[in-house]
Amino acid sequence: MKEEFKVGTMLYPLPVVMVSCGDINGEKNIVTVAWTGTINTEPPMCYISLRKSRHSHRIISETKEFVINIATEQLACATDWCGVKSGRDFDKFREMRLTPVEGRVVKAPLIGESPLNLECKVKEIKELGSHDMFIAEVVAVNAESTLIDKSTGQFQLNHVHPLAYSHGKYYKLGEKLGSFGYSVNKKMQKK
């Protein structure tokens, strides 16, 4: 039985990532977002949505660049803290002992402790109401060397437990239920 529920943002689980911005040699900041996702495959494009009041909103509006740093179990506490506190009050890199690392394309710093950093260039800023959506193209990817399977060339992100965010809580990924296409193979095996 279904009942009507208050209209709201109920799409979960979502990724939760640390977005770094600014200039590695100047003002920089980190903001945590769950309003993020992939919007296009070719070219690879992502978005982040930020409230205008966020310190990083002003920075990214000016520089038109940011970096999506995948968060992991080890980074969960820092991820939460960077989402609660403001860059107006704290140097988040220093407070969380995170290492700003030079990007390949953008001036914004990568977070060294994250195993995967997606450098993004903003293509459009879309005002939606409470949030502005920064639509961006991924222009470079930096991956932890030890997580690249040398035989397949694949990045083994699932080995590092990327964080998921669901209804106000952070989770590790749990049991694997199948790979894309498994339902068809399963059916064929039954025949």
Place this chain on the structure above:
Amino acid sequence: MKEEFKVGTMLYPLPVVMVSCGDINGEKNIVTVAWTGTINTEPPMCYISLRKSRHSHRIISETKEFVINIATEQLACATDWCGVKSGRDFDKFREMRLTPVEGRVVKAPLIGESPLNLECKVKEIKELGSHDMFIAEVVAVNAESTLIDKSTGQFQLNHVHPLAYSHGKYYKLGEKLGSFGYSVNKKMQKK
């Protein structure tokens, strides 16, 4: 040590949901998407990105409506199957024994077996390259009655193991690492 990796869509984990569309009394279809997320809080807005070749792309372009049906562990196999097969070849509701249920606002059917259905109206279709992004407002939410905590009024989605998608694989959520704000409380406790 970081190395340059091929540029691609590497933002994970993502939600994976069954999107239903069409008309409950006419042509209807289900398509599975992971290129989805929340883009705005007030008003609540979501997006889905679809290739132009998808059968549902044509339907949603015409009706300007769709429903996001949260997928769960029990629905994992159907979720995968609806992502692999085309509505041109199959009646996916019938093949997967899913129940089309009337929505409150939209003509598109809800999937009865999903515990949470977000009815969405398309505001804009944005061509990005391989995919078109359907930017939509959530206009009604339907929730399984037994999952609404009567004392708090909260919907207990985490009790049903919503699916996450990461690097081509489906996962249940695993260990809970903390709630939003836990890093600050932890620090305060230490003092």
